[in-house]
Amino acid sequence: MEVKGAWGLVTGGLCAWRLPGDESGPATARRLVDHTMSELRLDRDVIEDGKLAVSETATNALRHAGTVRSDRPPTAPELWIWARTVPSPQLIVSVFDGARASTPLASGAGLLDEHGKGLELVRQVTAGWGCAPTRSRVETASVPGKAVWFALPLPREWPGLHYRVHPGTAAQHLLLNLTRRGFKGTRTTAEDGMSVLMLPDLNVWVHRRTFCWWSTPHRYLRRPLIDLQETTELLVRHLDTASAPAYSSTSR
Numbered sequence: 001m002e003v004k005g006a007w008g009l010v011t012g013g014l015c016a017w018r019l020p021g022d023e024s025g026p027a028t029a030r031r032l033v034d035h036t037m038s039e040l041r042l043d044r045d046v047i048e049d050g051k052l053a054v055s056e057t058a059t060n061a062l063r064h065a066g067t068v069r070s071d072r073p074p075t076a077p078e079l080w081i082w083a084r085t086v087p088s089p090q091l092i093v094s095v096f097d098g099a100r101a102s103t104p105l106a107s108g109a110g111l112l113d114e115h116g117k118g119l120e121l122v123r124q125v126t127a128g129w130g131c132a133p134t135r136s137r138v139e140t141a142s143v144p145g146k147a148v149w150f151a152l153p154l155p156r157e158w159p160g161l162h163y164r165v166h167p168g169t170a171a172q173h174l175l176l177n178l179t180r181r182g183f184k185g186t187r188t189t190a191e192d193g194m195s196v197l198m199l200p201d202l203n204v205w206v207h208r209r210t211f212c213w214w215s216t217p218h219r220y221l222r223r224p225l226i227d228l229q230e231t232t233e234l235l236v237r238h239l240d241t242a243s244a245p246a247y248s249s250t251s252r
Contacts, residue, residue, distance in 0.1 A: 002137075006039035009083040009091075010159045012173070012228040018138045019058060019077040019095075029058035029079050033093060036081055040091075042154070049125040050093060050152050054079070056122050057095040057148045064099035074098065075145060078138045082229035084151075089158035090127060092230070094149035100133055104148055126150040133241045134233060135181045142182045144240065147233075164209075165225040171195035171206040177232040183239050200239060 003013030015036055019025040030051045037047040061077035075098030082092050104119055122129050129150040135142040168189065175187050175197050185199040195206040205212045210222045211231045215238060223231045 006036045006081075009040070009081065011163055012160070012165060012170075012226045013082070014137075014229045015081040016137045017079045019061070019079055021062070021074060021076045023062070025062050025077055026055045026058040029054045029095065032079055033081070037091070037152075040154075042091075042152075046152055050091070053122045053126050053129075053150045053152075054093055054095065056118060057093075057150065060104055060148060061095050061097035064097045064102045075136060075139065075143050078136055080137060080147070080229075083154060083158065083160055084227045084230040085158065085161055085224055086227055086230075089154035089156065089161060090151040091154055092149055092151055094147045094233075096134065096136055096145055096147045098136070098143060098145040100144055100146045103146070104131055122150055127153050132233070132237055134236050135240060137181070142180065160226050163226055165228070167193060167195060167206045167208055167225065170211070170225040170228060171197060173228055174204070174206070174211065174231060174235075177228070178235060178239070181232075181236050183236070199235070202235075202239065204235065 002016055003009065003011075006015065009015065015032075017028075017032055019028055033050045033054045034047060037050055058077065058079070078096040080092075080094040080096065084090055084092055119129065127150075129148070131146055131148045133144070134147045135144055171187055171189075175185055178185055178197075178199065183199060185197055187195055187197050189195045193208070197204040197206065202213060206225070210224055211227075212220065212222050213235070215221045215234075221234070223234070
């Protein structure tokens with residue numbers, strides 16, 4: 001579910017914007033991150049780290065705007081912000097672009113390596129970062145691409161840790177998130193209140209407090225219901241590119 005105010009992130013919501021596809025994109029991303037994190041009353045040092053990191057990732061998305069196939073119109077970059085509670089309370093800032101095949105590297109020759117810094121700088125100022133294939137959220141017709149994301153620490157007593165989501169509501173929003181990204185599915189609810197989302201080659205069980213599914217034949221995942229947006233991204237990646245690895249990430 002998309003929310004208008006930053007405090008909607010506490011209840012599992014998402015803030016999402018289309019960024020300008022020109023040189024004003026990074027500045028717009030910095031302004032939006034500053035405003036959102038300030039509304040959440042995060043420490044100024046954390047906010048400055050977020051602005052620095054999103055400037056790099058938005059610049060990367062702008063660079064890749066010209067690398068998308070010429071047989072379709074360019075996809076505008078998008079900025080997404082949500083909160084997750086696992087493995088710890090973190091704010092996730094993600095910049096989407098339509099150049100799925102262009103993968104950024106954290107080396108001296110990396111695609112984000114500007115003035116000798118690039119993703120190394122993002123690594124230094126965040127709790128972790130990564131790149132993953134995904135689909136657009138803001139566009140009316142969801143298009144494939146990738147997102148470069150980073151994590152910033154939230155307070156230990158983040159209110160989302162104590163917010164309880166009704167499982168029926170969580171199942172409904174998760175299915176809506178996935179159908180908006182182009183995946184078909186249905187939902188059933190058992191007499192005991194447990195819901196099951198039936199998706200292409202995958203079932204997701206929605207229990208009283210968790211989403212559960214088999215990501216591989218030998219790996220069973222659980223995510224809290226409050227981590228609705230994180231779960232959405234994991235499932236989009238699984239459904240869209242079943243052979244792709246999980247988040248390529250780095251943490252301090």
